[in-house]
Amino acid sequence: MTDALLQVKNLVKHFPLTGGLLARVVDKVHAVDGVSFELARGETLGLVGESGCGKSTTGRCILRLIEPTAGEVWFEGKCVTAMGKTELRSMARDMQIIFQDPYASLNPRMSVGAIVGEALIIHKLTRNAREYQDRIVELLETVGLSADQMRRYPHEFSGGQRQRIGIARALAVKPKLLVCDEAVSALDVSIQAQVINLLEDLQAKLDLTYLFIAHDLSVVEHISDRVAVMYLGRIVELATARELYTTPLHPYTEALLSAMPVPDPSFKRKRIVLQGDVPSPIHPPTGCHFHTRCPKAQTDLCRQQAPELKQSSDGHWVACHLRS
């Protein structure tokens, strides 16, 4: 990839588990286990996987809302993971996050205008009160809200409108990268579509790049240029959206796709039901993390050796011994 805005190299995040009277570290949660990918300017990468697979932790480590245990994050050629506090604070303007629960992330005691305008004050982005007010109105209108709503409070808005407020707040600092962390997961399907359409319009208008995190493949299909599938802290498949949805190579992706609703009810897709639950990330299975549930597992090799994420065809990467 020539014009990478973001590069994630071998990212690892382990959360220590403490126990006993002295609160010693007794174990660790392997939340992210060597994740690497690049994101081109103007691209949308969907990051998908079941709850607890490490996708949100990956997003937060990229922004350094959580400190990674190991690995590197590069943004526009600068190493984010090596930055000190001051450099990181100015870099934070370029990388913003939109959260799943817009209500929890909006201060209920602040008016919508104050919420959207907060970053303008923190980063000194407007010169006077007039400019400040005008910019808030501009941001609200950009996300489909109106100027007369700026004096209202979050509880007066619907879930979809609250997510629009969250987007307006993120846009206030003119970011280049938006991490959308399950940004539409809590919304009804029709509202999801409206917010996704809004994000697509904003991307075209403002030249934004998205890391779009979701637990559902059907949510990211429409918006993503490429999709990465995660399982227990690792990326198991990464391809263009068209290729991943039509020619999946990893047994886990095949199972996720088989559970997706199809628009034509006369078309019957064979459902692959995975046995058991996702294993604990405290003691993930040896070898291929998916071997305990994989319908195609090859006994010893899968149990003992972790498959590398390898390029199978142009731009299509998969981590599975069957594809090596």
Ligand code: SF4
């Ligand atoms: Fe299944 Fe083995 Fe491939 Fe893992 S490496 S996905 S266990 S076949």
